[in-house]
Amino acid sequence: MSGSGGYRLRCNLLGHSKDVRAVATSGEGLVVTASRDSTARLWTPAATGNFYEAEQVYTGHTSYVTSACVLPGDAAHPEGLVATGSRDTNILVFPLRSQQAVHVLTGHSDTVSCLTWGSGVLVSGSWDHSGRIWTNWECSHELKGHEGPLWSVVVLPSEGCSSPSFLTASADKTVKLWKEGKVCTTYSGHKDCVRGLTVISATQFLSCSNDATVIRWSISGELLATHYGHSNFIYGVSMVTQDGDFVTGGEDRTLRVWGPDGECAQTIHMPAQSVWAVASLPNSDIVCGTSDGVCRIFTREEGRQADAEDIKEFEESVAKSTMAVGDLGGIKKSELPGKEVLFAPGKRDGQTVMVREGEKINCYSWSSASQQWSAVGEVVGGAGGSASTSGKILYEGKEYDYVFDVELDQGSILKLPYNVCEDPYFAAQRFIHQHELPQDFLDRVANFVIENTKGVTLGGGSGGQEVDPFTGGSRYQPGGINGAGGGTDPFTGSGRYVPASTSSGTGGADPFTGASSYTTQGAQKSPQSSHFFPLLIPLQFEACNPSGMLTKLLDFNTTMNKEKQFVPELLEKLVEAVSKPNESDPAQLGALEMALQWPVEQVWPALDVLRLALLSERMQNVWLIDDRSETLVAHLISLVRPPSPPNAQLMALRCLANLAAFQPGRSVLTKLWDQVVSATVEISPYKNKNLEIAAATVLLNYSVILGRNDNFDKKCQVLSGAGTIAMGANDPEAQFRSLVALGTLLHNCGQCRSLAGSLDMKPVVQTLSTVTSPAKVGECAGHVLGFL
Numbered sequence: 001m002s003g004s005g006g007y008r009l010r011c012n013l014l015g016h017s018k019d020v021r022a023v024a025t026s027g028e029g030l031v032v033t034a035s036r037d038s039t040a041r042l043w044t045p046a047a048t049g050n051f052y053e054a055e056q057v058y059t060g061h062t063s064y065v066t067s068a069c070v071l072p073g074d075a076a077h078p079e080g081l082v083a084t085g086s087r088d089t090n091i092l093v094f095p096l097r098s099q100q101a102v103h104v105l106t107g108h109s110d111t112v113s114c115l116t117w118g119s120g121v122l123v124s125g126s127w128d129h130s131g132r133i134w135t136n137w138e139c140s141h142e143l144k145g146h147e148g149p150l151w152s153v154v155v156l157p158s159e160g161c162s163s164p165s166f167l168t169a170s171a172d173k174t175v176k177l178w179k180e181g182k183v184c185t186t187y188s189g190h191k192d193c194v195r196g197l198t199v200i201s202a203t204q205f206l207s208c209s210n211d212a213t214v215i216r217w218s219i220s221g222e223l224l225a226t227h228y229g230h231s232n233f234i235y236g237v238s239m240v241t242q243d244g245d246f247v248t249g250g251e252d253r254t255l256r257v258w259g260p261d262g263e264c265a266q267t268i269h270m271p272a273q274s275v276w277a278v279a280s281l282p283n284s285d286i287v288c289g290t291s292d293g294v295c296r297i298f299t300r301e302e303g304r305q306a307d308a309e310d311i312k313e314f315e316e317s318v319a320k321s322t323m324a325v326g327d328l329g330g331i332k333k334s335e336l337p338g339k340e341v342l343f344a345p346g347k348r349d350g351q352t353v354m355v356r357e358g359e360k361i362n363c364y365s366w367s368s369a370s371q372q373w374s375a376v377g378e379v380v381g382g383a384g385g386s387a388s389t390s391g392k393i394l395y396e397g398k399e400y401d402y403v404f405d406v407e408l409d410q411g412s413i414l415k416l417p418y419n420v421c422e423d424p425y426f427a428a429q430r431f432i433h434q435h436e437l438p439q440d441f442l443d444r445v446a447n448f449v450i451e452n453t454k455g456v457t458l459g460g461g462s463g464g465q466e467v468d469p470f471t472g473g474s475r476y477q478p479g480g481i482n483g484a485g486g487g488t489d490p491f492t493g494s495g496r497y498v499p500a501s502t503s504s505g506t507g508g509a510d511p512f513t514g515a516s517s518y519t520t521q522g523a524q525k526s527p528q529s530s531h532f533f534p535l536l537i538p539l540q541f542e543a544c545n546p547s548g549m550l551t552k553l554l555d556f557n558t559t560m561n562k563e564k565q566f567v568p569e570l571l572e573k574l575v576e577a578v579s580k581p582n583e584s585d586p587a588q589l590g591a592l593e594m595a596l597q598w599p600v601e602q603v604w605p606a607l608d609v610l611r612l613a614l615l616s617e618r619m620q621n622v623w624l625i626d627d628r629s630e631t632l633v634a635h636l637i638s639l640v641r642p643p644s645p646p647n648a649q650l651m652a653l654r655c656l657a658n659l660a661a662f663q664p665g666r667s668v669l670t671k672l673w674d675q676v677v678s679a680t681v682e683i684s685p686y687k688n689k690n691l692e693i694a695a696a697t698v699l700l701n702y703s704v705i706l707g708r709n710d711n712f713d714k715k716c717q718v719l720s721g722a723g724t725i726a727m728g729a730n731d732p733e734a735q736f737r738s739l740v741a742l743g744t745l746l747h748n749c750g751q752c753r754s755l756a757g758s759l760d761m762k763p764v765v766q767t768l769s770t771v772t773s774p775a776k777v778g779e780c781a782g783h784v785l786g787f788l
Helices: 309-319 337-341 424-435 439-452 546-557 567-579 586-595 604-613 615-622 628-640 646-661 661-670 673-682 689-706 712-728 732-750 750-758 762-768 775-783
Strands: 008-013 020-025 031-035 040-045 051-058 063-069 080-088 091-096 103-105 112-118 121-126 132-136 138-145 150-155 165-170 174-179 182-188 192-198 204-209 213-218 224-228 232-239 245-252 254-258 263-270 275-280 287-291 295-299 323-325 350-356 361-368 371-381 393-395 397-402 402-407 413-417
Touching: 008 051, 008 309, 020 287, 031 063, 031 080, 031 295, 031 775, 040 080, 063 121, 063 192, 080 121, 091 121, 121 150, 132 150, 132 165, 132 295, 165 192, 204 232, 204 413, 204 689, 213 232, 224 245, 245 275, 245 287, 254 275, 263 371, 275 361, 287 604, 295 350, 309 371, 337 350, 337 397, 402 439, 413 424, 413 439, 424 439, 546 567, 567 586, 567 604, 586 604, 604 646, 615 628, 615 646, 615 661, 628 646, 628 661, 628 673, 646 673, 646 689, 661 673, 673 689, 673 712, 689 712, 689 732, 712 732, 712 750, 712 762, 732 750, 732 762, 762 775
Parallel strands: 020 063, 020 275, 063 112, 112 150, 150 192, 192 232, 232 275, 323 371
Antiparallel strands: 008 295, 020 031, 031 040, 040 051, 063 080, 080 091, 091 103, 112 121, 121 132, 132 138, 150 165, 165 174, 174 182, 192 204, 204 213, 213 224, 232 245, 245 254, 254 263, 275 287, 287 295, 350 361, 361 371, 393 397, 402 413
8 A cells, every 4th residue: 555554543523413424525625424314514624633623514405415525616606515415306505614505406206325526517326227417507418227226426537628428336236337428338247236436547447336346447348356355335435545545435344445456455443334435535534434423534644643542542432342243254153262362463454353352252353554453343143143234244245154264284364155055065175176275175174164164054044134224215116116026225235145033924024025034944854955945934015105005096096987986085094904904994995896996007006905905814804705705816817817017917916925924815825726826827928027026926925835735736837837937037036936936846745846857947947056146046046956
């Protein structure tokens, strides 16, 4: 790393009451911070000392402030301007030292997640999947082309008099280059959401991602290098010096400084879980915003560093923080060393060791700059337990239950990643090939893995995920993120999950719907069992958007003939009944039967009401009686089949899936299995990914309902249908659900295994076993192959 010694604390910027989500700096050394407390703040260097002082608070947004940038002055505001973007979808522009916004820029329909200034224009990016170029405070171009929320935007250095070029980073895992409002180049290389961008020069830039990597790109499109170091999501990246030093911050509680060679030169641990944003000042000091509501500035210059007391206070706050074992890698706690291990120097900056001190386990990190071990927190939880967001350890962009440090005889240390679902000998062989080690190391490495993972239960990890506080609702639409499985979470992206251990179908976070989890714990397992199947509890579509549902019902109601119209109050009661179904009287749903007879183009909001009603056992007991249940399912089947529009098909399939929530619905599904399965499979190929997911879920629930019973004919049809979806689906989630359906059927039924062979399913499953993103598809397919 160029320059003098390592970075140390300069000062804390205290004033925000919630997470500091964005930081921006100016050429004059100003700092602007944006926070979840719905404000932004301007900080200026104190006249004396190394401190920064709060000079201005910017208010006016009605929700979280998510982005900020400093703009140069104009004739009316020579000191400069500050622009802020918010979850309220607006951009406010303030004079540098005024609380009164002089411009309100509207146009985005979702959170304004990033802002930048360059070449005389303001550029914004939003969760509405678009970017906008603002010229003279008017939108001059809209950048449309991404398939997910935008997370970062930068302006490239201008080349002569040519129009400016822009880079945008998105949750769709890509970066795009724009010229004159059109996409010129798409950069694909990350395996998860791309969260940050920074420009190295007119020909190179860096991007960082939820896959825990930083990639160096050539503007021409070539991936030049991939840099590893973080163990979890990387939220921000910023250039620090003209020599090529850069800084990153992420979900592993660290700020990391990198040299021009892409090697991590310094790791700074934080007393907060998330380092949301990073930036640099003209003097190469580093600014970061964190989840504890503090903005911190670090410097390499001794003359600007905080006094010894403040530095000690910061180090003690880091040492007093806690972390999960999963943040650091799988380690057998019973064999942890004592403090004597700290007498030996570390081998690289940021190397961590866990030390048993009495009843506590403390983590220490090696600082190359100070040549000493520093306490970075008490370790809580167990190996494979809940990590900061996913319960897994990220290594080179992939998630693992363990990442071991293996020290060779010559003293070098190699990383050995391992998942508990793997054969230890397979992992050992991969490790040997990767590092070109002698083959006679195989038993030694495999036994090391076996010894250090004793007692680990498949599927025993945390199935929950941290929910980013910025995740919000979206507009009401049948195929949008309001429905389970639809859309892409802009914070967590895709990735492997492990089902949580629960005693019932209502505990834990279901990776499919976000509610009821499923588990294989306690099941009697055959040698081919996995943590993916057999599935024991049907999946449901549980997401609820009452206001959007009511709006659409009222809208369609006005288009009906008078005999099919409702008094608005009835529709309000209808929505209220399914918003809290266990607290409502099923009689309130009396109007629903008539709404289900609306024309096929307008019936889908009524179907959405039915979908939620079926999640109540009380509702099912009232509705699914006598011939009424068969009439209802027959109506749903008719809506699944062409020529129904996709919206009606989707909601009808989700209703069929939710029928499996309780015994009355399961009984009618079992009785009409032939018609339901036929209709579900016959509409393939599906018109969108949400239909694929819904169809796969219907068949997956049938695999659970049929369980270990002797209904081989029924199982045959479900097995064939699941294979059809697995073969034809394009969406990874639909592929995964169909694989779990196959695995559940094959696990429970020997005859099904023979049938699967005759249906030539093995090539399809083998193809899916090569899928690496999301990893769960390939892993689940690998387990299904065990039956074939």
